[in-house]
Structures are given as structure tokens and as C-alpha cells.
Amino acid sequence: MLSRAEVSARLSRFPKFDDTYLSLPYAPHMPGHMVRQTKEVIAIARKFNEEVARPRALELDRKTHEDPGYMPWELAELANKWGFYTMWIPKMFGGKGYNMPSMSYFSEEVGSVCLGIMNVIGVHYLGVSGVIASANLTLSRRIMNDVVQGEKTGKPCLIALATTEPGAGTDVEETDLVDKGKVTCHARKVKGGYIVNGTKVFISMGHVSTWTVLYAYSDLKRPSETSVGLMVKTGTKGFSFGTHENKMGQRVCPASVLVFEDCFVPDDQVLFDEARVRKFTKKPFREISQRYIDYVVSATRAGVGAFGVGAARGAFEAALNYASTTEVGGRLLINNEWVQCQLAEMYKNVALGRLAYVEANYANSHRGLYRLLQLKPFYYYLLFMPQAYFDNVVAPFLEKESSQKLMGRLYYEWAREPDQHCCSGWGSLAKVAGTDIGIKNCQMALELMGQTGLRQDAGVEKLLRDAKLVQIYEGTNQLNRLNLFKCLIAPAVPQARVFEE
């Protein structure tokens, strides 16, 4: 009925088919094994909930109120023992190489019991993404090897990521804003490395991590053009911890203050800076910095969306259980129409939030950070080759300068802006959708459960406290709405300007 050209012309109009329907074109390209693997991941998460998370969640929350100095060393050791800190690290870096999208489902499962425990596991992958997205294969392999060794020895080696500063939260997430922000974390280039001074705040799991991905600036007057990514090991001279914050929820996962005072970081721990980036691209460094941020947040915001869906599901399950076991006026609550409609609404919220993060995963899998790993031939190659092959054959190849350049070019020089916008926009969409319904369902459950919902030992009030944080971290939902507009709407409106109000 229409020629290919006509179809193409119409589908490239706003809203573009490519940016709107992600699962439709990409699902058929998904390696079939991913389904089986994802099922396994969900089953593992449920087992972990039964054996670890559910028996501990409320008790630990209470403990953190009794002892505000509580640190989740035991939880981190348990998660390490369960293999969670290497589970989603690609095999070429020594990890178990589970497909990255499966982590969203895992997050929903564990998050439905306790978002704090989930973040004790999950925020490590914010750090992992921050390392791998740099395309610095040598350093990635070195850090990931520490994580793998940590699992073998039973001493967890976690990675934190530090961007937020006391005077700059939203600003550090966008190169368009950071030059106007009050950033203070300075990295001065010296012979053999950088010397860092400054403070980072709200750094999840900072105290418990072995490595920190530190985002600093070599010129505080031009931060968007001078960002520096450094790997700093806990215990390094000049790197210390301040207090950790007294939060409303997610209390088992500390939010740390990191202090850097003349902290020397050697060149071989520089993840990226302009000099390094120049080896594989001539594009403006500011543009590369934003792309790096987008690679990381496109993945992690989809994950935070799954956290929100987890809270929404936990609230739904608590309300369902309450309604199924509580009588009012001689009738079980669940046999009232209004209750059935409330539960249906909550179930619907969970389903829609899940669809949002699934779509964001498709974007990342085919147009973003995971696109290499999800290519069918590469996926099965990674799956079936033994780990020894990667350790002995692939590893030396990755160390080569040419491999580093190729990876840099692939992810930065040859990357397309429309792909970046699609992934980043969908990451924000999933984050806002999932986290807003998290609050919505918790509120509905609380109202339905009356005074029972108020009790900490009933669980829902904790979910409500925990859920509020996911509307804030990984960029406030306001920033994420603006980013969604910037990435998915503004390209169709040439006169639109974002962050220039």
C-alpha cells in the first residue's frame, strides 16, 4: 500500500518509530538464552529474599535506628558469598557475565523486600558501569580482577561512584549545568598523576567500598571541559571518610561523605581525562564527558526505575496479604469491590513501571552501553568460551593499545547522537515512571492497611520511607523529566532550549 520510502518518511517523523517502539524491532534480535538466564536470575533473587533479605530487612532497619553508626559489613559479605558482586561483570573482565538487563528484574525482586539491601548490592554496579563506560580496558580489567579476587577470598571488593558535592547535585549530572554550578572537587595534574582536593557527599556504600570512581575537574572554572575520572582506593593517603548521613530510609546502605586532601592518584588509575580521550577521538571533550555520563546513567536510571517498581510491588503484596486476611464488618476486605479495584490499580502500576524499564533495557541493549554484549554472536561467544580462555587469551589482547583505541572509537567516536538520546531519554523515563509508582503504591497500601500499615514490623511504612529516595538519587525526577524532554522531545522542536531558562 505504501512504498518503503513513504513508510520510512512517515516513521521518521515525531514521535519517531525508532525512539518509541523499542521492544518491537529489538525483541527478535535478543539472544534466546537471555530468557533462560533471566528466569534463573529471578529465581536466585527469590531464594535470596527467602533466605537472607526477608528475615533481616526489618530487624536491620531497626538496628540502624538503635545504632546510627551501623555499617552493612555482614550484608556485603553475604552478597559477596552469593556471588552478586561479580554476577553482572562481563566474562572478559573476569565476572560471571550474566546479561545486564537481567539485573533490573533482580532489582525488582529484592527491592520488593528491601530497597536498602538491594542498594547494598546494586550500587556496586553504578561503580562497575562508571569503570567500564570509560573504555579504559586496562584499568577496567585491573579493578574487576580485584572484585573477582574479593569474591574468592571472601573479602568483598566493592566499587562506589562519587559525583555529588555539597553544593552541586543536579549540576554534576549535566555538562550544560555544571559550568554554572558550585563544584569544588579539584584534580590538579602533576607529574605522574593527579592531586585531588574536595568533598563528595551522599555516596552510597562509600565507607564499605574498596574502590571509588571519583569524578573531579582539573579547572573548576570550566568543569564541563575538564572532567577527570579517577580510581581511588580506600586507604590511599589523603582520602578519608567523614560521617555517613542520617537518612529516612534505605538505612542499611550508608550514604557517605568522602574527603580528599592533597590525595595523589597515579596515572595508571586515571580512568579518563582529555589526554586519554584524545587517543581515540577528536570530538570536543565536553561532548565526550556528556556521552560518558549518559552511558552510565542510561543504564543505572533504568535500574533505579526497577528499584521503584520493586517498592511498588512490595507495597502491592503487603496490601494483598492484608486484604486477604483481614475482616471488616464480618467480610474479608478482599471481597469488597473497592479493595479489588485498589489492588488492580496497584498491580497495573507495577506492570507499567516494569514495561518502562524493559523498554529502557532494549534501548541500552541495542543502542547503548550493552550493545556489544547483546549481539547474538558475541553473546554466545562470551557464554560458551571458558573463563580460562578470557584470562589467558583475551586479557593480553585487551591490554593492547590498539584494542583500547578500538573500544574508544566504538563507544565514543562512532557513537551516534540519536542513540545516545534514545538511551538517555528512556533511562529517565523508566526512572521517573518506576519511582513515582513506588510512592503511589506505598501510599495506597498504607491507606488500605490503616493502623497496621503504620507499624514498622508490618513492612509497608519502611517501603514508603525507602521509596522516597529513589525519586531523588540518580538525578531528581525533575532533572530526569528535563532530560527526557531534552532527549526524546526537544530534537523534534528546533527552537526548544533546555537548561537555558
Place this chain on the structure above:
Amino acid sequence: MLTSFKSDLKPFDELARSFAAKELTKKVEEHDRYPFGEFFTTVVDKMFDVGFLGVVLPEELGGIGGSISALCVILENICRADSSAGGIIFTNALSQEIMRAAKAEALARKVFPKASSASEFLVAFPSYIDPAHAGALPDAMKTGRGYTLTGSLELLVLGGLASRAVIPARIRDGSTYSFFLVDLAEEGIVKSDPVFTLGLHACPAVDVTMKGVKARLIGEPDKGGLYFKEVSSKMHVAAAAMNAGIMKGSLGEALAYSKERFQGGREIINWSEVSMLLAGMAIKADVADMCVAQACLAMEQGENHWGSHCIAAALHIHELACEAVTDGVQVLGGNGYMKDYGQEKRYRDARQVQALLGAAPLKKIDLVRGLAGLAAAGSPG
């Protein structure tokens, strides 16, 4: 706004405002640590001294004989600073109002005028239920001239602090119930540690189990539902005033922060999306203020259906409050989530206040059944 309509309330307004500034504002976080920190006994003693624990109690019974409007003005000011203190005032007023509705003056005379301390003056109440909707209430058995109570009750507010409690219990099977005055030092009462709840940490509740505990009937047997209904309409406005105060506190803190915090090179109030959040909060706080004032006027003037007006106003205000305090945290970003600021406490407290007098959805069902002239959902038939 109430004070604009009724100038005689201004002294209550000023008293509560200055009390909050002097005794509450600077130590909100410290007081909120309970039950993991110290209880603010001194503050409660001072509330007793200034009469906040007996606002609606007649003067001859040891109160200050104020109206529900006066109670609302006080609660709004107190809750703007610390709603836990408001929860204590509310619960004690609720117990007193039940006794008044039951015309149990003789009993009240034995309790309140003789009290020489806050703990003697406080009367605990299960403030988060409408007893008509409670699945199980303690059983009351007639024994000689009095009754004994057996059974358990969750979240008896002030149960760990007060000398006495007003307890709903059933004399016979069925949905009717009666209120009883119980001396909490009586043998047979087992109280839990303070229950750790979402909000109002310094207005603690305990779970109680009773076995053959001596109790005195308040009013007539099986009339508990009637007394509660009479009191509930009025006390809903008081609960609404609490959340109106919480909203104002949240708005005040968000506005102050947004004028100081810089993002993108300017104060965040100058970013229009933040302005929209603040505007939403301001509108909700204003509407709440007006609703409380109008509900009080309708009540005092005895307008037709004033009771349902009051409950409708409260249900609406609670919903507004839960939304506004969520945005109140959001404006402050990560800081709003930390206990160093007041917003996270308001986020919790607003929901706890919403649950006063029973679950919101059941109230809605009862409201519409009342309008249609039908029996309440928990009633017989």
C-alpha cells in the same frame, strides 16, 4: 485563617506559636529519636502546665474550656513545628471528648481535676482506629458493680505514659461496643515496649494485653459507637488542623531552602519547575487552611450535615498533605531525605496523622453511606 474569622482565638494562636518556637523547633530531630532516644518528658510537662492537654475540657474539670476551633488553632501551630506534640494533645482531647459525649462527668471529675502532673492527666486512646471497623476488641464482663476486660488492643496511643486509658470493648457478641476507663497500673495489663511506627515517634503507642482487668463503664453500655460518631466528626477537623500545620511547616522550609540553594548558577526558586512544585504546595496549604476554618465554622454554627462536612474536609486535607510533604522533601533533594532537616519527618508524620480515627478508605465508604441515609459499613445489617 481561623483567627481572621474569630479574633477570640488569637491568644491561643500566639500561645501555641511561642510555645512551639521556645520548646519544640530547635529539638525536633532529638525528640523524634524516641523510642531509640530520650522521651521529651519536660516538654509534655510544660504542655500540661500551659493547659494544652485540656483545651476542650471544661474549666470545672481542670481544662481551659476552649472550643474545637481553639484546639485546631493550637494543633496547627504545634504541628507546624513538631506533630508528635500535636499527637499527644490530640489523643488526650479525644479521650476527654469521649467521656464528655458519654456524659461521664463523675468519672472525669475523678481523673482530671485531681491530676498534678502530665502523666496523671493523660488518658490513652487507640487513636488510629474507628472501633466499629476493628476486627477484634477486648471482651468486657460484668462483675459486681463494675466490669473486667480481657483481650488485646494494638497501638494504644500514650499507653506507656498515661495513668489511664479509654478502651473500647464488647460486652456481648456483635458489632456494638462500649467504652471503659481503665487504670493502666491495674493487675492483668501487659504493655509492650513503644511500638516503632512510621511517624509521630514522640507520641508513642503500645500494644496491650488485658486479662480480667478492672474497668469502669463510660456512659451507657453498647453506646460506644454513638459516642465515637459524635466525637469523631469534631476530632476529624482537629486531625485536619494537624496536617494543615504540617503542610505549612513543609512549605516554609521548602521556600527558605529554595532561596538559599544554588543550582545551575541561581537560587533554585528561580527555576520554574521548582516554582511549580512550591506553588503546588502553597495552593494545598492554603486550601487546607480554608477547609479547616470553614469546617470549624460549620460545626460551631450547627449547619446541616456539619459532621460530614468536617470528615470530608479532613479526608481532603490529609490527601493534600501527603502530596505536599512528598514535594517538600523533593524540593530539598538529598538534603530533604536527611534527618538534619525537618522534611523527612513531615513526610512520615503526615501519613501517620492521616490514619488517625481509622483507615481513610473505610471513612470514605461510611461518608457516602451516611449521605445516602444508609448504615455505616461496619454496622449491623
